[in-house]
Amino acid sequence: MAIEVEIKLKIRDRQALAAKLTELGFRPGRLLRETDVYFRAKHHDFAERDEALRVRETEDLETGEKTAQLNFKGPKLDDASMTRREMETNVGDGGTVRAILEQIGFTPVIPVEKVRNYFHRGRLTACVDQVTGLGEFLELEILTESEEGRSAALTEIEEVLRQIGHSMEDTTRISYLSQLCSKLENEI
Template sequence: MHEVEVKYRVSDETALLAALTAHGVVLSDAVRQDDQAYAPSAWRYGMSKIGVPFARLRTQDGRHLFTVKRPVDNEMACLEHETVVADREQMHGALVTMGFTPTVQIVKRRRTGRWGEVSLCLDAVEGLGTFVEVEALIGTEESGRAAQERLDGLVRSLGVTVTRITDTYDSLLRSTAAAG
């Protein structure tokens, strides 16, 4: 199994929320997520992410999650492994010892919900704005790109104006910092 997602910049959150409600999507209360992204020391922004493992340490409600994602078809179609860790600082030290370098910190307020068989996240990302992500788990025999097109059709069926984004939050933040 691997995770496939599509992401969109939201210009009218009220319209999106109304459309989601009309489709029976109930969103959770917002939670704050503090993510530190990591890349292999030899990797640099601008290089391909396909086949490269990336790590993340997330703190949410006092709980720390360690995640490794390896993009397969593109940045939004990844093999993913995730587990709870007891000590964020010790895990940070372990990642640095294993040859990972901290890249960017991503802080967001996230609301989640289910839309049939898919997961949905509404994110207010500090320094970037509001985004909606739709995610599905697929088998390794299914094309990530085909699944993304299916998910894109689902989002487009809402009838609200959104802009599809193919970069991850870390890449978007990095681009914003470089431009500013």
């Protein structure tokens, strides 16, 4: 089980940000379409516990390759970022996994769809996202195996934020799913 140290930042111009990341030494990575289906259950209140269970289906937009993962995210570990313990495993067929979860009492929530462009620099991953219904975001993340690594990872992320003209105060701790649910509630 890894600890994912992560921030999320609303942005205005994906292309300008991608150019800035490249200028800062990030290497462009894969361009993917990711569809996340989150689940809730009567016997386990994920929202109250600040946890998430999802099936992610991914399509590489350059090769057409498709993959799927089952993922569990624990509660946020601090008050400043999206840092959580995370467990993930590849699965053969996302649709089958969703059907299994539904058969045993889990209910899907609205899907979160995004086109995600990955960038990498050392252990740091930058994701420049176009999220359907929400707009453009930057996620910066570092995976660490220990509690001791969390602080150093967050410091490294904060430095990149500073280099692109932002600070932790500009970030949000609200997940894409929560933002979409809130938006739907406000439209009703």
